[in-house]
Amino acid sequence: MSKHSAFPPRIEHVLDAIPGVSLTKLRGDVSTRQFFRLQFADSQEAQEFLHTCSEAAELAQDFAGLDKPQERSLIAMLLPENGSARASRLIVDVGRYIQSCGVPVPKTYLAIHQMGFLVIEDLGDTRLIDLIEQAGLRNAMDIYRAAIEYLVRMQFPSAEVPRDCTAYSYSFSADRFLWELNRFTELFSRIVLKRKLSQSEQSIIDRDFRAICSEMMSQELLFTHRDYHSRNLMIKNGRPCVIDFQDARLGPILYDIASLIFDPYVALGRDDQQELFDHYFSLLVARSRNDLRRLGLNRALCVCTIQRCLKAAGTYLSVVGLRRNSELVRYLPRALANALQAARRSAGLVGLGNMLAHWLDAANEFLKAHQS
Incomplete structure (x- = not known):
C-alpha cells in the first residue's frame, strides 16, 4: 500500500511520483478534517507539486492562490467526504474575507472542492x-x-x-x-x-x-x-x-x-x-x-x-x-x-x-x- 493512500487517488499518484517528499500526519483536536505536513526538496518542487495536482484532478481549477509558496513545506487538508465540496468553498471564501480585513490567515495555494482537498501555508506548530x-x-x-x-x-x-x-x-x-x-x-x-x-x-x-x-x-x-x-x-x-x-x-x-x-x-x-x-x-x-x-x-x-x-x-x-x-x-x-x-x-x-x-x-x- 502506498504511504500516501489517505489522499484521493489522483493526488496519491502525484505524491508517489515525488521520491523525496516527506509526509507527516498532524494531530488534530476534535475536527474530522485530516492535516498532513508535506516537505519537499525545495520551494520549486512544492510549486511543481501544486501545478501537477491541478492537472491530475482533471477539473477546472477551483481556486489557486495568487501567491506561490516560498517555503518547501506545505499543509495538505483533507475534508470528510460528506459535504466536502461545500466545506472547501467555505474555507476559501471566509479566509478571503478575513484576509481582506487585514487579518493574517494561512494562504490557500490550491483547493479542489470536489475532492475536499486543499493545500495551505504551513504556519508551524506554535499556537x-x-x-x-x-x-x-x-x-x-x-x-x-x-x-x-x-x-x-x-x-x-x-x-x-x-x-x-x-x-x-x-x-x-x-x-x-x-x-x-x-x-x-x-x-x-x-x-x-x-x-x-x-x-x-x-x-x-x-x-x-x-x-x-x-x-x-x-x-x-x-x-x-x-x-x-x-x-x-x-x-x-x-x-x-x-x-x-x-x-x-x-x-x-x-x-x-x-x-x-x-x-x-x-x-x-x-x-x-x-x-x-x-x-x-x-x-x-x-x-x-x-x-x-x-x-x-x-x-x-x-x-x-x-x-x-x-x-x-x-x-x-x-x-x-x-x-x-x-x-x-x-x-x-x-x-x-x-x-x-x-x-x-x-x-x-x-x-x-x-x-x-x-x-x-x-x-x-x-x-x-x-x-x-
Missing part, C-alpha cells in the same frame, strides 16, 4: 496556548492584544471590504444556543453526574438557559469566528494568525471576545481578563456606530461567557463519549468555573450559579477518577 506554556502568560499579552485588534477588524471591516462573504448569509439563533446548552446538560448528567437531573435543576435550566439565549440574540449581530481561542491562533514571525474559521457566521457582538478571554484552555487571571476586555472596549468605542453602555456590555459579556463555556464543556464531554482525544476533559472544570463566575456576576442567575458550583465539584471529582 497561542503553546507560547503561553513555553514562555509564560506575560510574554503572550501582546499576542492577545493583537488578536483582539484582529477581532474588531473582522467585526467592523472598512468600507472597501466587500460583504459578500458566505458568513453573512448564516446566523446564530436562540434555538441553536439553547440546543448547545441542552446538549451539554444531557452529557454532563449522563457522564459526570450519572443520574437524571433533579426537578429543581431542570427548573433552573428551563428558566435561565432560555433567558441567556434570548439576551444573547438581543445583542448586535456581527461577523463571528465562532471558535476564537488560544488553540486557533497560530504564532508565526511573532504575530498571531487566525485558523479554523470555516464555521463563521453572524453572531452576538461579544461572543468571540468571551471565547478568547474566558478560554478554558488558558488560566487567565481576573485582572488579565479585565485588561483585555478594556482593550477590546476601547477599540469598540472607536469603531462602533452605536452608543455603548459599559454596564450593559458587562452583563452581555457574562451571558455570552456562560453559554460559550458550557458549550465548550459539552464538546469535551462528547469527545470522552467517543473515547478519543480524552485529554480535553482536563479543561472541563475550568470551563464550568468560568461559567460559574459569570453567573455570579449576573443579577437573576443566583440559582444557576448555585447549581454550577455543585456541578464544578462533581467535575473535579470526575476528572480525578478519569485520570487515575
Whole structure:
C-alpha cells in the first residue's frame, strides 16, 4: 500500500511520483478534517507539486492562490467526504474575507472542492496556548492584544471590504444556543453526574438557559469566528494568525471576545481578563456606530461567557463519549468555573450559579477518577 493512500487517488499518484517528499500526519483536536505536513526538496518542487495536482484532478481549477509558496513545506487538508465540496468553498471564501480585513490567515495555494482537498501555508506548530506554556502568560499579552485588534477588524471591516462573504448569509439563533446548552446538560448528567437531573435543576435550566439565549440574540449581530481561542491562533514571525474559521457566521457582538478571554484552555487571571476586555472596549468605542453602555456590555459579556463555556464543556464531554482525544476533559472544570463566575456576576442567575458550583465539584471529582 502506498504511504500516501489517505489522499484521493489522483493526488496519491502525484505524491508517489515525488521520491523525496516527506509526509507527516498532524494531530488534530476534535475536527474530522485530516492535516498532513508535506516537505519537499525545495520551494520549486512544492510549486511543481501544486501545478501537477491541478492537472491530475482533471477539473477546472477551483481556486489557486495568487501567491506561490516560498517555503518547501506545505499543509495538505483533507475534508470528510460528506459535504466536502461545500466545506472547501467555505474555507476559501471566509479566509478571503478575513484576509481582506487585514487579518493574517494561512494562504490557500490550491483547493479542489470536489475532492475536499486543499493545500495551505504551513504556519508551524506554535499556537497561542503553546507560547503561553513555553514562555509564560506575560510574554503572550501582546499576542492577545493583537488578536483582539484582529477581532474588531473582522467585526467592523472598512468600507472597501466587500460583504459578500458566505458568513453573512448564516446566523446564530436562540434555538441553536439553547440546543448547545441542552446538549451539554444531557452529557454532563449522563457522564459526570450519572443520574437524571433533579426537578429543581431542570427548573433552573428551563428558566435561565432560555433567558441567556434570548439576551444573547438581543445583542448586535456581527461577523463571528465562532471558535476564537488560544488553540486557533497560530504564532508565526511573532504575530498571531487566525485558523479554523470555516464555521463563521453572524453572531452576538461579544461572543468571540468571551471565547478568547474566558478560554478554558488558558488560566487567565481576573485582572488579565479585565485588561483585555478594556482593550477590546476601547477599540469598540472607536469603531462602533452605536452608543455603548459599559454596564450593559458587562452583563452581555457574562451571558455570552456562560453559554460559550458550557458549550465548550459539552464538546469535551462528547469527545470522552467517543473515547478519543480524552485529554480535553482536563479543561472541563475550568470551563464550568468560568461559567460559574459569570453567573455570579449576573443579577437573576443566583440559582444557576448555585447549581454550577455543585456541578464544578462533581467535575473535579470526575476528572480525578478519569485520570487515575
